[in-house]
Amino acid sequence: MKTIVLIKQVPDTETKVKVNPGETDINREGINLVLNPYDEFAAEEAIKIKEAKGGEVVVCTLGEKKAEEAIRTALAMGADRAIRLDGEAFAGSDNYATAKALAKAIEKEGDYDLILCGKQAVDDDSAQVGTLVAEMLGIPSASLVINCEVGDGSVTITREIEGGNQELEIAMPCLLTAQKGLNEPRYPSLPGIMKAKRKKLDVLSAGDLGLGADEAGAAGSKTAIKELSMPPERKAGQVFEGEPEEIVPKVAQLLREEAKVI
């Protein structure tokens, strides 16, 4: 059984994000980067499946050299080897181009039974890449998975839907995106960290994946970020003191004239 886990390195959720005016990325100086928390669920599930059924777990990411820290976290948890997609050609990839690159890498890897990834990355929160990859590979997928039992040639999963849960049986190979609650991710252990050092990590370029110049990076993207801005700061609330008879008309007037909500 071969499981491929798609991962992303993202800013720590406690980061105080700063945006420089006119730029299309956040200010990355001094930011602490971590393995996307939802990807931890995906990695944990893949490792648990391997422990139960045998086989191997391959992690794959598109990211710069720095992203190897996130790879190493997954390897230290127990994944077997890793693939990192890197190179100038990938610069400016949106969700679509990222999914395309990952799908190509997965095809090249071949021979997989299951693909797992987080339901979304907590940096841009777009929750698209997993499903796009499945579409590009032409395999079934399910999002927001909170339980997963691997059977013979298929998986039985529970996924969150609005107002309840849905149970599905899906033929493998398929792709699942992990939701919180799927499992309790293990911590990378000290021996795990040391073992991870010796695990194989292949770095592939767009060329290695057979992607043309117009298929990767900004050129292969369907969207582009024009500008980032911070949400407007909330103004301090206004407090009205006095007898209700006095202040209610005042508040009503302000709601009508200033806030324009009634």
Added chain:
Amino acid sequence: MALKINRRDIDFILYEQLDVEKAYAEIDDFKDFTREDYDMVITEAHNFALKEVEPLNAIGDTVGAKFENGVVTLPQEFKDTYRKLTENGWASIGSSPEYGGGGFPTSVGIAASEAFTAACVSFMFTVGLSRGNCAVIEEFGTEEQKATFCEKLTSGEWSGTMCLTEPGAGTAVGDLSTRAVKDGDEYLISGTKCFITSAEHDLTDNIIHLVLARVEGAPKGIKGISLFIVPKNRINEDGTAGEPNDVVCGGIEHKMGLHGSPTCVMNFGENGRCRGQLIGEENKGIVYMFHMMNEARISCGLQGLAQGAACLEYARQYAHERIQGVDIREMRNAYAERVPIVNHPDIRRSLMLMKSYTEGLRSLILFAALQTDLLKSGDKAVRDKADDLLAILTPVIKGYGTDIGFKCADLAMMVHGGYGYTAEYPVEQQMRDVKAASIYEGCNGIQALDLVGRKLGMKGGMALMSYLMDINQFVAANEKHESLAPLFKQFTAARDALVGCVTQFQQLGATKEVLIPVLNATPFLNMFGHVVLAYNLLQQAVIANEKLDAIFDEKDAADDEAKNEVVKDSPNATFYHNKIKTASFFIFNVLPEVSSIVAAIRNADRSALDVILDY
């Protein structure tokens, strides 16, 4: 309120100040490690500490260790986390790979431990003691003893203790009366020890006591003490834990803090059936025990640092959240905006005291950790130098460092006002828990005596000289510093006062006024600590200054306004800016105390000796 660890400062010290990568590249034991390894170990250890160990702190405090019929039980959460922590290798980051440890440098282990200690110190004692216990057996035990105990102590399957203290022998360990009688290859041990940490608990299925005892007929005092391995349960042929070894816990102390750590009265051999194995030779026990004393005392300093720095972070967060009063300049304006207390100068002063104390101490402790690692250097000169520096700095780290821990808890409580005094906020527990660090491993008064009585004169004063020469070299290279020269001026004055005081002690030591240095050992330690901390902070300021200038250059910030913008916007620039301010604060506000302490010592006042206290 969330526990925060100042990782940026740890990284600054390890890589920008001490350049440990370079230092370790030249040591065989460490040369295969890379910075990525160090970083990842520290990151994951901190992660584990904050998520898994920190929740134990309140449980340990409120539920605590329970004693009934000779058995001590710890909260279930302690047991679960102990298993996870040891399985994940966090109990043995720096332990020998030969026995399953990580083999990492001490500095990395200490950087990781800061988070564990801040998270729940009472939980971490068992782990720390096992490590120290194992180190003694590894260094002085026979092959068989090593094979029997080291692996299990490293993995955490068994835990260890250090049994020195007795009701009649606390500071004066040499007066102990626990007896050992030779019986075949082993010894029969009998006696009572008290205040023994983790000597009885339900985390492991065996507990290995290292017991100091006197063999029949041995000389009186410290030179007649031997060291024994005394397991709670005897060891079976196959190496597993077997039948009870007549080691019984008579009770646990009800303490001011550290409720999660059992402090035990231990009765050895009440039925004449307690067997122990000798370590090394008879009558050399104290030498073996002292071998790990440096490390244990540095761990105490680390406790001061970890809890002091945790208090700083709690107070810093609180000071931003608590709204109270108005800007002092708006005092008469009843309509003035209410401000967070961090705006009040007196609160800022308190936070800066905590910041400068803890950052200086962190630098000092990690420097000492590096020296510990340099003891493994292939170069004898490097080893000797490291040994000298450790001898001088250990009592400072233990004595001055644990005082800093308590001082920070005090300052943090004041920042919190009435709320700090309640159990609702974490500083109240931190204050109670950190206090004990100034008592065990030799009370702080004893550390001061160690510094003044033994260390100053060690090797004919050469150990101290070696440290002072480093300081002098650093000063000579930087005293004309473009922007930091005024700091150096203050610092050199303090250094000269210190040297003058040492000379005075030497002269008094040669006369019958020897009691004056002894009487003033504690103020001396405090003064010495100020100078050592200032030296560390000054080194940091020089580096920070250079890095900050580089950032200004890179961002084309030429005038003050542009520089202020950079300092606000760039996290690195903020960090370096704060470093310089922290050093300046300490050197201009705390270091001047040195001259008054020295003046007081010079008075050579005997009142405390002459006063009649049994009035």
